[in-house]
Amino acid sequence: MDLAFGAVCAALMAVCSWISIPAAVPFTLQTFAVFCTLGLLGGKRGTAAILVYLLLGALGVPVFAGFSGGIGILFGTTGGYLLGFILMGLVYWVGERLSRDSRGVRIVSMLLGLLLCYAFGTAWFILVYTRQSGAIALGTALAWCVVPFLLPDLVKLALALLLSDRLRRALHL
Numbered sequence: 001m002d003l004a005f006g007a008v009c010a011a012l013m014a015v016c017s018w019i020s021i022p023a024a025v026p027f028t029l030q031t032f033a034v035f036c037t038l039g040l041l042g043g044k045r046g047t048a049a050i051l052v053y054l055l056l057g058a059l060g061v062p063v064f065a066g067f068s069g070g071i072g073i074l075f076g077t078t079g080g081y082l083l084g085f086i087l088m089g090l091v092y093w094v095g096e097r098l099s100r101d102s103r104g105v106r107i108v109s110m111l112l113g114l115l116l117c118y119a120f121g122t123a124w125f126i127l128v129y130t131r132q133s134g135a136i137a138l139g140t141a142l143a144w145c146v147v148p149f150l151l152p153d154l155v156k157l158a159l160a161l162l163l164s165d166r167l168r169r170a171l172h173l
Helices: 002-018 030-058 079-098 103-133 138-145 147-171
Strands: none
Touching: 002 030, 030 079, 030 103, 030 147, 079 103, 103 138, 103 147, 138 147
16 A cells, blocks of 8 residues: 555656746646655655655656656756755654654644755755856855745645645545
């Protein structure tokens, strides 16, 4: 059963990445799917599903934004945000270990994971962008890659928590 739920969540991440508005870092529903995955499966199984999703993409399956795939995407400017999903899962897992089923800890863990994903992804973006196009200021990178996503990601987090709570009860997870 775990394998089936993990596969469904990896597929959900792929479908949500295809719903995309192009930008320096595309607007997608990926973070919504990551939050749902963690809320449904928990930190350990959720992180495993995230790894499956990223491995599929690395192998060339077009699961990333814009129906793209391949290891080059992970080494490109947005790769740090994708790899940051693993950090989100690990932070959530640690939060779970600290306090079982505490809604407050789950919310804080998701928020901290998101902030860590932003930090890692932005640092990665700056390194890759600088190598490809020249130096970029931290403020510019944040304006392109973080600020426009803050409010949408908070809304996605809230909706994912509501949905995952209801689905966990309905599916007896």
